[in-house]
Amino acid sequence: MxxxxxxxxxxxxxxxxxxxxxxxxxxxxxxxxxxxxxxxxxxxxxxxxxxxxxxxxxxxxxxxxxxxxxxxxxxxxxxxxxxxxxxxxxxxxxYFNDERFFKMKPTMIYLLFGGALGIGLLRGESWLQLVMEEAMPLKREGWMILTRRLCYFFLALAVLNEIIWRGFSTETWVSFKTFGLSAAIFGFFITQAKLFETYAVEDDKTPKA
Structure with missing residues (x-):
């Protein structure tokens, strides 16, 4: 072949x-x-x-x-x-000499990623699995749970970015964008340790029919 x-x-x-x-x-x-x-x-x-x-x-x-x-x-x-x-x-x-456009960028990124994962879930699929399966081999149930959680997490980050840039100073937003978002994503995956352990793919030694 x-x-x-x-x-x-x-x-x-x-x-x-x-x-x-x-x-x-x-x-x-x-x-x-x-x-x-x-x-x-x-x-x-x-x-x-x-x-x-x-x-x-x-x-x-x-x-x-x-x-x-x-x-x-x-x-x-x-x-x-x-x-x-x-x-x-x-x-x-x-072009417009207006910092608001750039501050909206994280909102759009997380809305796009969260929305894409949500569309996949509505189709009964984990699009996250398609791009991360090699790095984190999980059973299908694990991928669906992780995808659902990450979808909600991305949407929450989009809302949080809107709150920060609209309600706080530019200095606060720059610090949030540089360290806060990265720390939040790192923290999210740390909190999924139990899921990774529960749904990890193990060597299947059971004879296939």
Whole structure:
């Protein structure tokens, strides 16, 4: 039987992978707190530092995403969608000189991911399993439970981001985006340890009929 071609996947060091994924976000955080009180005039138009940092963040996230693709041979749908939304909403913020567009980006990301998982659940499927099965082998019941929980979690993060950027200062939002969202996602998966243990796929030694 002829096998369909599969894109080659290459391994890179975890440290390099993390630097490419988190480096741009951390640089955004540092740049904001270094320049947060400054206003720049370009072409007769005033721009707050947040807008200029966003303008610099766009090519940076594109470069890091392309570097990941070059080094590993593949990109996840989440990485691609994140890069696209950074370009779209970051570009709108820079073009209209309005930071609100970029602050909406996490809301749109989590609504899209939560909505996609929800659509899969309505079809009786776990679309999360399609992209993460190799990393976390689980029984189907486990995937359905995890998908349902992650769907609700993403929707909750979308609501939380709206509350933070609309009700608090830009400084608070930048800190929340840089550390709060990452910590929340890490904490979510830590709390699923019991599920991973209960529904882990084990070697099936039972003879098949």
């Amino acid at each position: 002829k096998e369909s071609p599969v894109a080659e996947t290459r391994k890179i060091s975890p440290a390099l992978k993390m630097s490419l994924e988190l480096g741009p976000v951390l640089l955004f955080f540092v740049a904001y707190f270094v320049l947060k009180d400054r206003v720049f005039t370009i072409g007769g138009r005033e721009y707050e530092s947040f807008i200029l940092i966003t303008a610099g963040f766009i090519p940076l996230i594109i470069a890091s995403t392309l570097a990941l693709w070059k080094l590993t041979g593949k990109l996840s749908k989440m990485q691609v969608m994140t890069a696209v939304l950074v370009v779209v909403f970051g570009g709108l913020s820079v």
